[in-house]
Amino acid sequence: MKRIPVAVQMFTLREESQKDFAGTLKKVAELGYDGVEFAGYGGLSAEEVRALLDDLGLKAASSHVPLAELKNNLQQVIDDQKILGSQYIVCPYLMPDERSEEDYQSLISFLDEAGEMCKREGITLCYHNHDFELEPLQDGRKALEAIFYDVSADHLQTELDVYWLTKAGEDPVEWINRYKGRTPLVHLKDMTTDGEQFFAELGTGGVNIEAVLATGEEAGVEWWVVEQDVSRRTPLESIEISINYLKTMLP
DSSP: OOOOOEEEEGGGGHHHHHHOHHHHHHHHHHHTOOEEEESOOTTOOHHHHHHHHHHHTOEEEEEEOOHHHHHHHHHHHHHHHHHHTOOEEEEOOOOGGGOSHHHHHHHHHHHHHHHHHHHHTTOEEEEEOOSGGGSBOTTSOBHHHHHHHHSOTTTOEEEEEHHHHHHTTOOHHHHHHHTTTSOSEEEEOEEOSSTTOOEEOTTSSSSOHHHHHHTHHHHTOOEEEEOOSSOSSOHHHHHHHHHHHHHHHOO
């Protein structure tokens, strides 16, 4: 069985990173993560971040880049990925005022164009979902379905988030299988089984993480990405619980 590497989404460690970016990366490496998915570079240049990664034996799995930055500065974003050694750029989130029917149509056009530019540069553009994209559009399709149907697969890949799919009443395994070969990045998160449906460390909640992991090789997953948006423990404790769980589940 192919071993799929595990990264942590640095948004999980945003407060730690703000205080000590290099030290936080060092702790990530010490816990046994293979790489990181960036959400900013701690005020450092791409060259400085790459040097840190190389020193720590970490890889840049991907980078979450705000939509506005993708629209305004895509070439620089691409250039940074090349320096970091990251193949994937991810559009991570739509603000509440960016979710109208017209907004989605505009987004689809932009993602197609941006994805084509990324592909020419040897980079892959991905889209990361929350639960709001599972709401239907006027044509009856869920917004997420429309995005992945209307944008060429050559120009846009998925970063499916198993927590948000579950929260929206969807089956993450079904979505991963549906986009087999188009799902290089998967966000692994768990969810408490109470009515609050709070973010939980992997293996401690109600998301069938084991079934998700079983899809990885056939679906073409290149990176599992651990993220915990909010934690009741310290974030470092949470990601340690999650990586220890994955060490028991992955080859």
